[in-house]
Every structure is written in structure tokens, then in C-alpha cells.
Amino acid sequence: MQITIDHLIKNYGRTRAVDDVSFSFSSGEIVGFVGPNGAGKSTTMRIIATLDEPTEGDVFLDNVSVVQEPEKAHRLIGYVPDALPAHRDISVHEYLDFFARAYGIAASARKKVVESIEEFTNLMGIREKHVNALSKGMKNRVSVARALVHDPAVLIMDEPAAGLDPRARIELRELLKVLSGQGKAILISSHILTELAEICTSAVIIERGRVLRSGNLSNILSADAPQRAVRIRTLDEVEPLYKHLLTLPNVEAVKLVDRGVQVEIMGGEEACWELLAHLVRNGQRVVEFHPLRVGLEEVFMNVTRGEVQ
Amino acid sequence: MNAAKLRDKMDDLLNPIVVKELRQVVRSRVIMAALILFLIVQLAILLFNLSVDERRGVDYTSLHAGRHIFTVFQGILLGTCMLLVPTYAGIRLSSEHSETNVDLLFISTLRPLHIIAGKMQASVVLMLLIFSACAPFMTFTYLMRGIDIPSIVLILALDFLVVLFGTQAAIFLGSIPANLGLRLFLGVSGLVALFFVFLGAMASSIGVLELGLGSRMDTSEFWLAVGGVAIVLVASIGQFFTWSVSIVSSPSANRAFPSRLYFLGFWLVTGVVAFVLTDRIHEIGLFLSWTFLVTLMLCLQVVVSINERQQWGMRVLRMVPRNRVLRPVAFLFYSGSAGGILFATGMIALTFALTYLALNGNEFSSLSISPYRLDMYRREIAAFGLIALYTLVYCLMAVWVRNVLFPKLVKTSHTWVVSLLLFGIGFSLPLMLVFMFQNEDWRMGQVDPWWYISNPVWTIYEITERGGSNADDFRVGSLVFLSAMTFLLLMANMPWIVRQVRRFRPPLTPLAETP
Numbered sequence: 001m002q003i004t005i006d007h008l009i010k011n012y013g014r015t016r017a018v019d020d021v022s023f024s025f026s027s028g029e030i031v032g033f034v035g036p037n038g039a040g041k042s043t044t045m046r047i048i049a050t051l052d053e054p055t056e057g058d059v060f061l062d063n064v065s066v067v068q069e070p071e072k073a074h075r076l077i078g079y080v081p082d083a084l085p086a087h088r089d090i091s092v093h094e095y096l097d098f099f100a101r102a103y104g105i106a107a108s109a110r111k112k113v114v115e116s117i118e119e120f121t122n123l124m125g126i127r128e129k130h131v132n133a134l135s136k137g138m139k140n141r142v143s144v145a146r147a148l149v150h151d152p153a154v155l156i157m158d159e160p161a162a163g164l165d166p167r168a169r170i171e172l173r174e175l176l177k178v179l180s181g182q183g184k185a186i187l188i189s190s191h192i193l194t195e196l197a198e199i200c201t202s203a204v205i206i207e208r209g210r211v212l213r214s215g216n217l218s219n220i221l222s223a224d225a226p227q228r229a230v231r232i233r234t235l236d237e238v239e240p241l242y243k244h245l246l247t248l249p250n251v252e253a254v255k256l257v258d259r260g261v262q263v264e265i266m267g268g269e270e271a272c273w274e275l276l277a278h279l280v281r282n283g284q285r286v287v288e289f290h291p292l293r294v295g296l297e298e299v300f301m302n303v304t305r306g307e308v309q
Numbered sequence: 310m311n312a313a314k315l316r317d318k319m320d321d322l323l324n325p326i327v328v329k330e331l332r333q334v335v336r337s338r339v340i341m342a343a344l345i346l347f348l349i350v351q352l353a354i355l356l357f358n359l360s361v362d363e364r365r366g367v368d369y370t371s372l373h374a375g376r377h378i379f380t381v382f383q384g385i386l387l388g389t390c391m392l393l394v395p396t397y398a399g400i401r402l403s404s405e406h407s408e409t410n411v412d413l414l415f416i417s418t419l420r421p422l423h424i425i426a427g428k429m430q431a432s433v434v435l436m437l438l439i440f441s442a443c444a445p446f447m448t449f450t451y452l453m454r455g456i457d458i459p460s461i462v463l464i465l466a467l468d469f470l471v472v473l474f475g476t477q478a479a480i481f482l483g484s485i486p487a488n489l490g491l492r493l494f495l496g497v498s499g500l501v502a503l504f505f506v507f508l509g510a511m512a513s514s515i516g517v518l519e520l521g522l523g524s525r526m527d528t529s530e531f532w533l534a535v536g537g538v539a540i541v542l543v544a545s546i547g548q549f550f551t552w553s554v555s556i557v558s559s560p561s562a563n564r565a566f567p568s569r570l571y572f573l574g575f576w577l578v579t580g581v582v583a584f585v586l587t588d589r590i591h592e593i594g595l596f597l598s599w600t601f602l603v604t605l606m607l608c609l610q611v612v613v614s615i616n617e618r619q620q621w622g623m624r625v626l627r628m629v630p631r632n633r634v635l636r637p638v639a640f641l642f643y644s645g646s647a648g649g650i651l652f653a654t655g656m657i658a659l660t661f662a663l664t665y666l667a668l669n670g671n672e673f674s675s676l677s678i679s680p681y682r683l684d685m686y687r688r689e690i691a692a693f694g695l696i697a698l699y700t701l702v703y704c705l706m707a708v709w710v711r712n713v714l715f716p717k718l719v720k721t722s723h724t725w726v727v728s729l730l731l732f733g734i735g736f737s738l739p740l741m742l743v744f745m746f747q748n749e750d751w752r753m754g755q756v757d758p759w760w761y762i763s764n765p766v767w768t769i770y771e772i773t774e775r776g777g778s779n780a781d782d783f784r785v786g787s788l789v790f791l792s793a794m795t796f797l798l799l800m801a802n803m804p805w806i807v808r809q810v811r812r813f814r815p816p817l818t819p820l821a822e823t824p
Contacts (some may be wrong), residue, residue, distance in 0.1 A: 014717055050416055053561040053622060068624045070559045073419050085405065088337035090329065101325030103419035107317035150418075 001062050001078070001153045002026045003048075003185050008057035009011075010043050015278065017043045018054070019209035025187065026204055030180045032200035032217070033189040034300055041189045041210040042082070045158045048187070049079035061154060076141070076148030082140045082159040084131070091133070092142055093118070093127040096149055103150035113149065119240055121145040121175070137168035144175065155179065157188040161195065173199055197296040207304045230272055231289035232279070233260030241284065250275070260288060325419065325615040326427020327434070330401075332734055335437060340397065347389050347439065351446050354381055376518055383464065384511060386443045390436060390472040391507045398432045399479030399499060401596070403492055406484055406557060421558040424493035425480060425550060432476045440469065460522040462624050463535070467468060470542045471510045475503050477549040477803065484556040529588050537586045541602070544575045548606065551802070561624045565644040567618065569652055572610070575655065580663070593668070597689055600664045604693045607653045607660070613648025615704045615724040619805075620812055621645065629815040644719070647802075647809040654799070657697045662719050664690055691784050692769050698791035699765040703728045703735065707799035712805050735763035758783050 002027050010018035011033065018040045025031045035041050046052040048059050048069040059066040059073075066073040087095060096117060100110045118124050121141050131142060140160060147155060161169050169192070176199055180186055190196050196203070197217065204214040213220050236243055242261050245254045250271050252264040265271050269291075276289050334340050358378055360404035413505035421429075447465070451458055482499045485491075551568040558564045586592075606805075621629075625644060630636050642651040668686060709727035711719040719727055737759045743751050750756045766777040772784040799806075 012720075051561065053559070065623075067561055067622055068563065068627070071418065071420070074416055077416070079416060089333040094329070094332050098325055098329040099417060101323075101328060102419045104418055107320040108314075122461075 001185055002060075003154055003187070004060040005048065006042070006058050006060060007057065008044060009051065009055045010047060011042070011055045017209055018047070018137075020057070021206065021209070022057075022210050023204050023211060023214040025185055027183045027185045029110055030176060030186045030188060032193075032196035032203040032296070033187055033206065034196065034203060034296070035189075035206035036186070036304055037174045037290060039206045041206060042158055043209075044206070045079075045156050045187065045189065046159055048154075049077055049156050050074060051079070052253050075150065075155050078150070078152035079143075080147045080155065080157040081161050082162055084143045084146075087131050090131055091128050092123055092131055095131050095142065096145055099146050099149045104122065107152065116242060117145045117148055121148070122171070123201045134161045137165060140164060140168065140172070144172075146181075153184060155184050155186045155188075157186065159189055161190050161192055164241065167196065193296040193300055205300060205303055212303045213299070217296070221296065223244070228268070228272065229267060229292040230263050230265060230275065231257065231260060231290040231292060232263060232286065233258075234279075235285040235287055244282070248275070248278070323701050324423055325431045326429040327423055330428065330431030331434060333401075334431070334777035338437070340393070342645050343389070343393050344442065346506060347385070348442055349445065351385055354385065355446060375450040378453060379450040379456050379461065380511075380515055380518065382443060382447050382450065383468065386440065387468050387472070387507055387510060390439055390468075391439075391475050393439070394436050395474060395475040395479030395503060396500070397435070397486055398428055398476050399483035399496070400481055402428055402483035403485075403487075403496070406486055421554045422674055424557055425484070425553045428479060429473075429481050429550070432480075432636040433473070436469065436472055440465065452706050454751070457522075459526060460518065463522065463526075467538065467542075468510065468516070468547075469537075470539060474542050475506055476551075477546045477553070478502070480555075481553045484553045486556070486758075504516065517700075521802050527584050529654065533586055533589055536681065537582050540582050541571075541579050541659050542598075544579050548572060548575050561622045563625045563628060563644050566642055567650060568641045569610075569649075571640060572606065572656075575606075576660070579603070584667070587667075593686060596664070597686060597693075600660060600690065603660050604657065604697050607657050608697055609701050610653040611650060611704050612725055612728070614653060615708050615728065616648055616722050617646040617649050618644060618647050619721060621818065626814070629764070629813060631815050636813070640810060642815070645809060645813065646708075647806040648813075650708075651806070654701060654795075656705065657701070661690070661694055661697070673745055688773050688784065691771050691788060694788055694812055695765065695772070695791065698788070698795055699768075701795045702791060702798060703732050705795065705802055706731050709798060709801050712802070732765075736766065737769070739764045759786075762787060 005021055005023050008018050008021040009016065013044060021040070021044055023031075033041050033045070034111065043052060044146065047054050048066060050066050050073055054249070058068070061073055061076045064072045064076065064309055066077075090098070093114065096114045097110065100114050105113055115124075118127055121144055122143055123138075123141055126138060130139075131139065134142065144157075147157075161172055164172065173195060176188070180199075180201075188196070188200070200217050203216060203217050203220055205212045205220075232241070232245075238256060238259070238261060242254055242256060245251050245261060245263055250265045252266055254261055254263050263275070265275060272289075272291055279286055279289075323587040329441065355378065444465075447461055448458075450456055450462060479499055482495045487495065548568075548571060553563040553572040555568045567680060579599055579602070583723060584706060585595045621644070628639075629643070630639050640648045641655070642648070668683075668690065704724075707724050710727055710731070711721070711724050715727075743756050743760050747756050758768065758771045761771070768787055771779065775783075
């Protein structure tokens with residue numbers, strides 16, 4: 001399934017919360033939706049989930065428009081909000097059973113479906129507990145289970161890791177990998193960028209309602225590195241290498257690390273190749289030449305200004 | 310088909326909301342405590358009444374004892390139901406559908422119609438539970454004389470309808486997405502309204518029991534009146550139902566269409582019922598009750614309409630008729646602020662035209678109304694007219710203020726706040742002006758009523774309570790003045806209305822292209 005966010009605009013009075021947002025992703029992809037608070041992430045996600053109506057633009061799930069046919073879109077989308085809405089006097093099992101009924105799953109199949117979801121999300125042990133009595137992590141699992149109950153093709157997850165302890169975060173990460181492996185298209189927003197970078201295949205960076213970067217994660221990371229770090233180790237003495245590197249034009253900084261050096265050079269992969277070629281031509285016996293990957297956090301800090309609307 | 314398959318089939322037919330709500334009800338400590346308390350109070354009151362009456366020397370062989378106790382039980386039943394069922398249903402829906410927290414059930418494949426119907430059905434089950442708990446006590450009163458079984462059944466049936474009405478009204482209030490402050494305001498207003506409905510229902514049933522219900526049951530007029538009341542109640546429940554469905558529908562949907570269409574049906578059916586009853590029972594007050602009821606509903610529609618959308622998404626636009634004759638009709642019925650205001654204004658005008666014709670024409674000539682009563686009716690109609698005109702004036706003024714004076718400051722959805730502020734100014738300003746500039750006349754109670762023309766409460770009081778030719782002049786004058794104001798404000802808002810009319814057209818391409 002192809003999910004296309006097509007020139008989305010959302011105004012609240014005179015404030016433009018979402019400003020011409022466009023990107024797309026497809027089945028099996030996990031897309032990290034990143035931006036400072038108030039950037040328009042939740043509004044965009046609520047529009048995709050049909051909870052809000054855009055002022056302009058549309059979202060297409062293959063050829064189903066969420067604006068024109070929200071009822072059809074409901075079947076295709078599973079939405080995980082940042083907090084599970086309050087439900088008094090209802091157990092986890094009853095809650096999931098209710099949503100299975102609400103999605104029209106027939107009685108003959110419902111029991112099996114709910115139980116398999118409970119097993120998949122590791123809720124079997126707490127299925128008789130009241131939803132309101134659960135911890136944040138448990139509620140989060142219930143929320144994911146609820147979103148999966150009708151086996152949607154698309155999962156929209158708004159800050160699912162917020163407030164979770166390390167164990168719950170790891171479990172969520174593993175769950176997302178499994179879901180992605182099952183072919184679900186996942187859009188996930190989070191402020192924990194290091195974790196997002198580990199599981200996402202693509203990313204969208206948004207600020208003040210505008211998309212700043214979007215696309216394949218490795219492309220974003222390489223494109224947004226004006227300078228890159230390379231770790232070099234040779235079989236020769238480190239000191240002469242250190243001094244020699246400092247004389248080279250593209251080299252910004254050099255520091256001694258472990259049994260080698262870490263060099264910061266201006267430019268992309270071309271500059272890396274030139275440096276390696278230069279060292280080899282100079283007779284350096286290079287045994288390790290390892291460009292260090294720039295993290296999502298660095299890219300995020302580079303492209304955003306931390307402005308809110 | 311074996312038993313398991315049949316059970317599954319039956320299970321599939323159940324509304325999921327009903328299943329969930331009932332599961333929650335049986336687990337709710339509040340509901341269980343209320344039910345137990347309800348039974349204890351009934352038992353205690355029965356024992357207390359019997360013991361006190363015995364000490365007073367009440368003769369239980371008299372014909373009134375059963376009726377007396379029945380009325381007490383009815384008060385407890387109606388009071389409990391009116392307090393518990395609507396409040397429970399309203400609060401639950403309100404917490405699920407607030408401005409900040411839209412429950413995920415609204416993005417399931419359940420249709421808004423099923424959501425509201427489910428809430429209502431669950432409430433009906435709860436009501437049946439309470440009514441059935443009360444039934445043995447009420448039937449017991451039959452043995453004490455003074456009341457017969459048909460009267461008990463009839464009053465219980467009407468009470469059931471009244472509670473159903475209260476519950477649907479509470480569901481309507483609960484479905485309004487609002488912040489905590491507004492929710493509290495709506496909740497308190499709803500409770501006050503329910504209290505008055507409770508008082509009205511109690512007073513009516515006590516009145517008809519005093520007159521002797523059983524002896525009137527074999528007359529056609531009696532059943533016409535009962536049928537009329539039932540039809541109006543059911544139709545009102547339906548109106549609140551369609552309004553609730555509209556509110557919980559997707560914002561991009563044509564939300565107003567079903568409720569406006571239903572209102573037209575409601576207006577016609579209840580109008581015909583009122584006309585027939587007035588003609589048969591010879592009581593023109595019934596027709597005026599219809600005027601009052603639909604006027605209030607239309608005023609509510611005006612208040613809602615000023616907050617509605619001014620432009621439409623593709624979902625609505627693609628349903629706009631391409632036929633140029635049908636399009637203006639669709640404009641009045643489809644979601645949209647200007648269309649809603651014009652629809653309600655037109656219906657208000659039509660309602661009063663019909664009421665005027667009914668009162669002054671030959672329709673009810675056989676009723677031989679005395680000049681005194683005719684004057685009283687005219688004052689009442691004028692009061693209803695003033696309510697409608699004041700609503701229109703303040704709402705249209707709010708739209709103008711929002712569009713012209715504060716276009717950047719006021720959100721469309723908050724126009725009602727502006728109208729409330731204007732009402733507040735119009736209400737209090739004359740009082741201050743009179744106090745400052747007409748102090749002497751004010752002390753003597755001789756202030757010219759025109760000083761208070763912007764104050765609806767004072768003006769309505771003037772025309773309903775004061776007599777004499779001056780009062781008649783003021784009545785006509787105030788109606789003419791407010792009608793002129795309404796017309797002027799409509800003209801002032803005409804560019805805004807015209808802009809919406811121009812925007813209301815089907816897209817050039819039938820459907821948006823999928824990328």
C-alpha cells in the first residue's frame with residue numbers, strides 16, 4: 001500500500017499548523033516523523049487518522065481519500081494516540097473485544113482475533129485488569145493492540161514511546177520491527193531520535209508546519225552532513241600521520257583516538273575517497289578507514305531552529 | 310443452524326456500544342449504589358407513609374390512599390431516572406467526545422448513527438431496570454384503591470417517554486465537543502432543564518389523576534391528547550437524536566443535512582398534530598404550544614448555525630446539485646453557516662405566518678374564543694415572536710461583528726460567545742442608562758418601555774404583563790422595530806451570505822484525482 005500525504009494544509013483560525021506538507025511511504029516502511037513541539041506532527045497524524053479535517057490537501061491510502069471517504073479509510077488505519085483515552089469500568093479484554101465488535105469482526109472469529117492480538121502484544125497476563133488501573137507502558141501496549149485489532153495496513157503512532165521505561169521502549173521497538181516485517185506501513189513520531197534512527201527506514205523532519213527533510217534515512221543523514229568524521233588507523237606511527245593530516249586543505253580537525261586518529265573533513269564521500277587516495281599515495285599503510293555515521297540527532301539539530309508557532 | 314451459530318448470529322446483531330456500556334454499567338459502583346439506594350428509599354417511604362398516615366388516622370378504605378402513595382413513588386421513580394440515566398449517559402459521552410479527547414471509537418468503522426443509537430439503547434436498558442425495580446411497589450398501590458391498573462400503565466408509559474426525552478437531550482449535550490468550562494455550563498444547564506421537565510411531568514400526572522384518568526379513557530379526545538403528547542415527545546427525541554448524530558459525524562461530512570431534513574418533517578408532523586388536536590379538543594393553547602416548541606428549536610438552530618463552516622471540502626461539494634433549481638434548496642439544507650441561518654429564518658417566518666393565520670383566519674372559527682383570551686393569546690404569540698427576533702438580531706449582529714470588526718480575533722466556531730456578549734451588553738446597558746438619565750421616572754415606575762428595547766427580558770415582560778392601549782402600541786412597535794433590525798442585519802451580512810452562495814457549487818471535475 002502506498003500512503004501519499006498530498007499538500008496538506010491545516011489552519012486554526014489565523015495560525016497555520018500544517019503548511020503544505022507532502023511526503024509518501026509504503027508497506028513495510030517505518031517512517032520517523034520528527035520535529036520540535038508544536039511543529040505540526042500530531043495535527044498531521046490526526047488528519048491522516050481522520051480525526052481532523054485538513055483546510056486543504058488530502059491523504060491517499062492507495063486510492064482511498066481520507067477526506068472524501070473517511071469511513072473506508074477507518075478500515076485501513078490503526079491509530080495509536082500519545083495517551084489512551086479514559087475508559088472506566090472496563091477490562092483489557094472487554095476493551096479489545098469492544099473494538100473488535102466496532103470494526104465488525106464476526107462473533108465466530110472475534111474471540112480468536114482478540115486472543116491472538118493479546119498474545120502478540122503480550123497482554124494475556126493482564127487481560128482481566130481494568131484499563132484505567134494499568135501503568136503507562138501497559139496502557140501503551142493496550143493502545144497498540146487496539147490499533148491492530150482490525151489488522152490495518154497502516155499504523156499511525158503519535159509519540160508511543162513517551163513516558164515508557166527502557167524495557168517497555170525496547171519491547172515497543174521489537175514490536176515495530178515485527179509489524180514492519182508483516183508488511184505494515186508505519187508512521188511514528190518520537191522525540192527519542194537515537195531509537196527512531198535504529199528502527200526507521202525513512203524520516204520526515206518538520207518544523208513550523210513545513211517539511212524540512214524527507215526521504216530514505218541514510219540519504220537524509222549523508223545529505224545533511226556538511227562535514228564528516230573518519231576514523232583512520234595505520235600500521236605506522238600515529239604522531240607523523242596526525243601532523244601530516246593537519247596540513248591537508250579539506251581537513252577541519254584531527255584528534256588522537258585509541259590507536260589511530262579521527263579526522264573531520266569538509267565535503268561528502270568524494271572528499272573521503274580523495275583523503276584515502278592521498279594517504280595511500282604517501283605510503284601510509286592504512287588498515288582502517290571508517291567514515292563515522294552522522295546521527296539523526298545531529299541532522300535534526302542542523303536543520304531545525306527550535307521555533308514553534 | 311446449531312445453538313453456537315445462532316448465538317454468534319445474535320451476538321453480531323448487537324450494537325457494540327450497548328454491549329460495552331452495559332458491561333460498564335454492571336461494574337459501575339455509582340450505578341449499583343444508586344439502584345440499591347433507590348430500592349431502600351422506596352421501601353422506607355412506603356413504610357414511613359403508612360406509619361405516619363396510620364398515626365394521623367388516615368382511612369385506608371378511602372378512595373385516595375393508593376393514588377397518594379402512587380404519586381410519591383412516581384416522584385421517586387421519575388426523580389431517580391431523570392437524575393441518574395440522562396446524567397450518566399451525558400457525562401459518559403461528554404468524556405469520550407470532548408474538545409481535547411476524541412475517543413478512538415469515533416475512528417472505528419461504527420457509523421455515528423450506531424454510536425448514538427447504542428448510547429440510547431444502553432440507557433433504555435438501564436431505565437427498564439429501574440422501572441422494573443419500581444413496578445412491584447407501584448402495582449401495590451392498586452390494592453390500596455384510588456388508582457386503576459390502566460392509569461398506572463399509562464402514566465408509567467408517559468414517564469418512560471419523558472425520561473427517554475431527557476436522556477436523548479443529555480446525550481445531545483454530551484456530544485457537543487467542549488472544554489471543561491463549557492462542559493460544566495452545559496451540564497448545569499441540562500440539570501436545570503431536566504428539573505423543570507421533571508416538575509412539569511409530575512404536575513401533569515398529578516393533575517390528570519386528580520381529574521380522574523380512568524373515567525376519561527373511553528373518550529376519543531382523551532386518546533387524541535395522549536397520542537398528541539406521545540407524538541410530540543417521540544418527534545422531539547428524534548430531533549435531538551439527529552442533532553447528536555450530526556455532531557459526532559466527521560467534520561468533513563454534510564452534518565447538518567439529516568438534522569435539517571428531519572426538522573422539516575418534525576415541523577410538519579407536529580404542526581399537523583397540533584392543528585388536529587386544537588380542532589378536536591377546542592383548545593387553541595395546543596397550537597400555540599407547537600408555535601412555542603418549534604420557535605425554541607429554530608432559535609437553537611440559529612445559534613448553532615452562526616458557528617458553522619463557511620466553506621466546504623470536496624466531500625460536501627461533490628454532493629452539491631449541478632441543477633440550478635435544486636442548488637438553492639440544497640444550500641438551505643446542507644452544512645453551512647449562511648444556509649443554516651436562512652433556513653431557520655425562513656422557518657421562523659413560516660411558523661408565525663401559520664400561527665397568525667390560524668388565530669385570525671377561519672381555521673379555528675368554531676372555537677369561539679373570548680376577546681380576553683384572544684388578547685392573551687396575541688400577547689403570547691408576540692412574546693414567542695420576540696424571542697425569535699431577539700435571537701436573530703443578536704446572532705446576526707455577532708456574525709457582522711466577527712466578520713467586520715474582529716475578523717482576525719474571533720474563530721467562526723466561537724461566534725456564539727460574541728452573541729452572548731452582545732446579549733449581555735443589550736441586557737445591562739438600558740438598565741444603567743435608565744438609572745442615570747431617567748432616575749425620576751424609574752423610581753415612579755414610569756419609564757418609557759422603549760428605553761429597554763435592547764433588553765429581551767424586560768421587553769417580553771412589558772408586552773405580556775402590561776395592559777392598555779399603550780402596551781398594545783409598544784407590542785406592535787417592538788415587533789416592527791425588531792423585524793426591521795433583523796432585515797437590516799441580514800442586509801449588512803448579505804456580502805458574507807453571497808460569498809458563501811458563490812462558493813457553494815460542485816467541483817469542475819467530478820472527483821479529485823488520485824495521485
